[in-house]
Amino acid sequence: MSSHEKIDDELKDVDMCYKGMGIPFDSSPDEVERAYRSLTAEIKKNLLSADSAKRSKAKEDDELVNNLYNKIRNSVNYQRKLRERGYAPEGQEGAQQRRTEARAPHIVLKICPCCNNSVNKALKVCPFCRKRLYSSIFEKIWEENFTLKNISLTLLILFVLASAILIARNFNEISGFIGQWKK
Numbered sequence: 255m256s257s258h259e260k261i262d263d264e265l266k267d268v269d270m271c272y273k274g275m276g277i278p279f280d281s282s283p284d285e286v287e288r289a290y291r292s293l294t295a296e297i298k299k300n301l302l303s304a305d306s307a308k309r310s311k312a313k314e315d316d317e318l319v320n321n322l323y324n325k326i327r328n329s330v331n332y333q334r335k336l337r338e339r340g341y342a343p344e345g346q347e348g349a350q351q352r353r354t355e356a357r358a359p360h361i362v363l364k365i366c367p368c369c370n371n372s373v374n375k376a377l378k379v380c381p382f383c384r385k386r387l388y389s390s391i392f393e394k395i396w397e398e399n400f401t402l403k404n405i406s407l408t409l410l411i412l413f414v415l416a417s418a419i420l421i422a423r424n425f426n427e428i429s430g431f432i433g434q435w436k437k
Contacts, residue, residue, distance in 0.1 A: 268329040271322040283335050290323045 272279045277289045297319065300312035326332050362375040369383040380387055388394040421428065 268325060268331060271325045271329075274322045275319070275326070279331075283332060283339065286323075286326055286332065290319065293319045 269279050272281065275286070275289050275293065277285055281289070294316070297312050297316045300308050301316070303309055303312070363372045364375045364387075365371070366373050366380040366383060366385065366387060368385040369380060371380070371382045373380055373382070373387065375389075378387055379385070386397075388397070
């Protein structure tokens with residue numbers, strides 16, 4: 255097989271990929287990215303469906319769209335368009351890594367202080383022991399000490415102290431008033 259035949263086969267294959275994604279062969283890299291994002295958004299909706307048939311079809315569609323997208327991104331035509339726009343072409347590993355990072359969220363774990371199990375840091379309640387998880391010591395102090403009951407009690411104590419101070423400062427005037435009232 256000559257090099258011209260290989261190039262023709264690749265162009266036909268890539269043209270089919272463009273058609274599979276529903277975009278014309280002369281689409282810009284931005285249009286390819288938009289089409290890919292819209293297709294994956296639709297697939298993600300179906301992945302969250304309650305219907306198991308829809309979910310399995312969505313998984314197959316996801317694999318198909320990713321394969322089409324990878325073929326287009328690795329094609330000579332796409333790389334040429336990127337160079338024309340001033341983008342540096344990146345290797346297949348970089349593109350694959352970026353897509354993988356965008357898809358799989360990085361989960362940070364922490365240890366539950368009550369049951370010593372690893373739990374997602376974003377959780378507010380441990381799924382194992384059902385105890386409250388605090389993100390910082392300040393959050394723990396705030397939530398444990400600044401409750402409605404504690405704030406009400408503190409305000410009541412401050413009111414009683416202020417009243418006692420006012421009575422003590424004006425004791426002579428108050429005792430004189432009481433003395434006049436008894437007469």
